[in-house]
Amino acid sequence: MGKSFDLSLVLDFVPELLRYLHITLIVLGGSIVLGLAGGVLLAVPRLYRIPVLSQLATLYISFMRGTPILIKLFLVYYGLPELLKPIGVDLSRTDPLVFVIVTYALSDAASFAEIFRGAVRSVDKGQTEAAYAAGLTTFQSFRRIVVPQALIVAFPNMANTLIGSLKDTSLAFSIGVMDMVG
Numbered sequence: 001m002g003k004s005f006d007l008s009l010v011l012d013f014v015p016e017l018l019r020y021l022h023i024t025l026i027v028l029g030g031s032i033v034l035g036l037a038g039g040v041l042l043a044v045p046r047l048y049r050i051p052v053l054s055q056l057a058t059l060y061i062s063f064m065r066g067t068p069i070l071i072k073l074f075l076v077y078y079g080l081p082e083l084l085k086p087i088g089v090d091l092s093r094t095d096p097l098v099f100v101i102v103t104y105a106l107s108d109a110a111s112f113a114e115i116f117r118g119a120v121r122s123v124d125k126g127q128t129e130a131a132y133a134a135g136l137t138t139f140q141s142f143r144r145i146v147v148p149q150a151l152i153v154a155f156p157n158m159a160n161t162l163i164g165s166l167k168d169t170s171l172a173f174s175i176g177v178m179d180m181v182g
Contacts, residue, residue, distance in 0.1 A: 020180040026097065027169045027179060031104030032162060038105060039112025046117050057113065064110035069103070069168050076103040077175045100172040104165055111161045119154035120146060 042061060045053035064072070077099040081091040123146045131141030169179050 017180050020178055023097070023172075023177065024166070024169050024179040027100055027104060027172060027177075028162070028166055030101040031108050031165055034101070034105035035108025035112050035161075035165075038109025039116055042109055042113035043116040043120070046113070047120055061110045061113055064107055065114070069107055070171050070174065072107055073100065073103045073171060073175060076106070096172075096175045096177050099175065100169075100177050104168065107168075108161060108165055111164075112158070115154050115157045115161065116150070119150035119157075122153045123149045 042057045044050075045057045046061075048054075077096065080099070080102075081094075084091060127145050127149065128141050131145045132138075136144065172179055
């Protein structure tokens, strides 16, 4: 027969895992909050087709979504300090946790931008036309009609991005940040 499963070994390790839970939650919370804000900022030029900003946002989203998170983590952790050194910004004493949160936020922003853009575009144009007919302004129709419907469409994809980010936190170990999964 094979080896038997000993539950006591797992239970003995749980307190050790919980010691690092706060790091995982800080990375996840910080990156999601900053990623949501960045996602909105990236989605707006693409939704309204603002000439130069739309192309820049498309380029950024394409790069960020097409590059593995570990490569982005190394680029931010090792590359950003070198890029900022010539202008007098010294990041050598910065906590690696900051680089992890920034990297994951930049990555999540690209994903959220596409989620938001797709969700807003999924709302039928007739909805906004009806809002205009009822006397709402463009901003009011967007806030009261489009956003609530778009959030319903976006929620499952946002949850998937959150879960993916939670799994990705283990890669922070590669630059010295020990979290629960690492």
